[in-house]
Amino acid sequence: xxxxxxxxxxxxxxxxxxxxxxxxxxxxxxxxxxxxxxxxxxxxxxxxxxxxxxxxxxxxxxxxxxxxxxxxxxxxxxxxxxxxxxxxxxxxxxxxxxxxxxxxxxxxxxxxxxxxxxxxxxxxxxxxxxxxxxxxxxxxxxxxxxxxxxxxxxx
Amino acid sequence: xxxxxxxxxxxxxxxxxxxxxxxxxxxxxxxxxxxxxxxxxxxxxxxxxxxxxxxxxxxxxxxxxxxxxxxxxxxxxxxxxxxxxxxxxxxxxxxxxxxxxxxxxxxxxxxxxxxxxxxxxxxxxxxxxxxxxxxxxxx
Numbered sequence: 001x002x003x004x005x006x007x008x009x010x011x012x013x014x015x016x017x018x019x020x021x022x023x024x025x026x027x028x029x030x031x032x033x034x035x036x037x038x039x040x041x042x043x044x045x046x047x048x049x050x051x052x053x054x055x056x057x058x059x060x061x062x063x064x065x066x067x068x069x070x071x072x073x074x075x076x077x078x079x080x081x082x083x084x085x086x087x088x089x090x091x092x093x094x095x096x097x098x099x100x101x102x103x104x105x106x107x108x109x110x111x112x113x114x115x116x117x118x119x120x121x122x123x124x125x126x127x128x129x130x131x132x133x134x135x136x137x138x139x140x141x142x143x144x145x146x147x148x149x150x151x152x153x154x155x
Numbered sequence: 156x157x158x159x160x161x162x163x164x165x166x167x168x169x170x171x172x173x174x175x176x177x178x179x180x181x182x183x184x185x186x187x188x189x190x191x192x193x194x195x196x197x198x199x200x201x202x203x204x205x206x207x208x209x210x211x212x213x214x215x216x217x218x219x220x221x222x223x224x225x226x227x228x229x230x231x232x233x234x235x236x237x238x239x240x241x242x243x244x245x246x247x248x249x250x251x252x253x254x255x256x257x258x259x260x261x262x263x264x265x266x267x268x269x270x271x272x273x274x275x276x277x278x279x280x281x282x283x284x285x286x287x288x289x290x291x292x293x294x
């Protein structure tokens with residue numbers, strides 16, 4: 001929970017405000033991620049090849065980790081995030097099945113946009129594993145409205 | 156039959172690598188589940204009907220995965236590491252859309268690092284995602 005109000009959320013977001021989410025990423029995430037993305041890179045699917053790689057075992061597809069990070073934004077902002085415009089990721093260390101990741105986003109920039117009854121907000125993100133190893137640095141840009149959930153439609 | 160994948164040495168600047176996938180309702184539901192993305196625009200048809208799009212849209216995170224998967228399918232075991240990636244979401248993808256991904260090699264560096272641009276379009280020619288990524292490749 002962010003403690004932010006459901007209405008007037010754009011105004012309530014202050015530069016430096018941070019929020020987090022923790023999630024265990026399992027074999028199920030790896031398997032379903034590969035299946036959905038139609039990805040066949042052996043580092044995700046072949047334990048023998050992965051054991052001989054620098055990683056030592058299979059790693060989670062980057063888009064699964066990046067997706068979990070992105071969704072943390074949307075789900076933490078109570079429906080006020082009505083459009084996700086851009087995301088940048090820098091992968092720092094691998095995530096393995098069974099790791100628990102903590103994603104933390106911090107508000108870094110706000111640009112008011114009357115059209116959206118709010119504005120465009122830039123967030124800086126970090127993702128660490130259960131050993132506090134930095135695995136992902138990211139940036140997200142979203143349209144955030146002041147209108148209550150269900151009323152902040154993109155029109 | 157052995158499938159041959161291009162490695163760093165075989166790839167040329169300007170070379171394109173493509174993939175195509177029909178993204179279905181099943182993708183939407185499963186992606187919402189694994190990402191924990193239950194935003195109403197993805198899971199509430201009545202809410203989505205009232206938006207400018209008029210229907211549930213596929214999570215953007217899934218389209219990033221589909222784009223990356225298309226590259227993985229072309230490069231297979233030669234993918235050693237993804238260093239960074241950036242994407243811009245241009246338009247929504249709806250269940251049933253067929254997404255064509257085109258990656259283009261824009262830079263090769265001496266340390267086996269390759270930079271590529273990516274564009275995803277639907278069957279209507281609509282650009283839904285643009286971006287770029289940097290990979291370390293074997294070969």
